[in-house]
């Protein structure tokens with residue numbers, strides 16, 4: 001099972017600390033932001049302990065492509081209303097992709113964005129034209145994330161992602177990240193994961209699925225809310241999420257937990273262990289509260 005979680009990336013050890021955090025959780029994959037997700041301030045790559053992080057990954061037999069990078073959410077490639085936001089999206093995404101190459105990671109998860117005051121079709125056309133201004137390095141693959149459909153979010157149907165992908169000049173440098181909370185919130189019945197995978201395969205192609213965000217949801221299917229819940233405590237439930245980790249068709253796809261902290265503590269070591277064993281223990285999570 002290839003499984004890990006979102007981890008921190010902070011002074012003094014930066015990426016080396018991120019890998020160490022993942023190892024502490026018993027993970028063999030991880031995901032991080034290369035800086036604060038809400039601003040464009042970035043530390044020089046040479047200060048980020050890249051060599052040490054790579055060595056730690058290698059020593060633990062974890063390939064660098066399992067260090068997944070999440071693009072900052074201030075990047076909104078669907079925005080055609082504010083020119084300064086649109087320009088920032090392109091410039092900053094370009095910089096970020098070069099940083100990812102320097103770090104030696106491969107997969108970058110990107111939210112397709114929100115169309116704000118325009119409409120879905122304008123949003124999709126804007127995303128295509130914005131992404132076509134960016135050069136994705138050969139070593140990097142950008143994964144568009146399936147979204148919940150909150151507000152004016154684009155990408156809550158597989159068809160949206162397919163339409164974007166088919167308009168891209170560098171199609172071979174793109175793929176998809178499947179978020180279980182988001183797809184359930186957007187209306188897909190992921191309790192029948194094989195049927196959802198069939199639909200994904202028909203519309204997008206299963207070979208383009210590179211990352212799974214494994215989250216439970218606080219809201220009912222179709223609510224279009226996007227509020228993550230801990231594994232087994234939400235409306236998706238442990239059985240379905242465990243079945244997703246055990247599905248052979250996606251065995252080679254890293255599963256990344258983005259579940260909330262419990263009582264200011266990360267729940268990832270406990271959630272990973274429960275998923276590996278296939279046994280849910282509510283008390284283990286509740287005990288984190290005290």
Ligand code: FE
Pocket residue numbers: 070109111145
């Ligand atoms: Fe995301």
Ligand code: FE
Pocket residue numbers: 145179213258
């Ligand atoms: Fe996600």
Ligand code: ZN
Pocket residue numbers: 179181182226227228
């Ligand atoms: Zn989310």
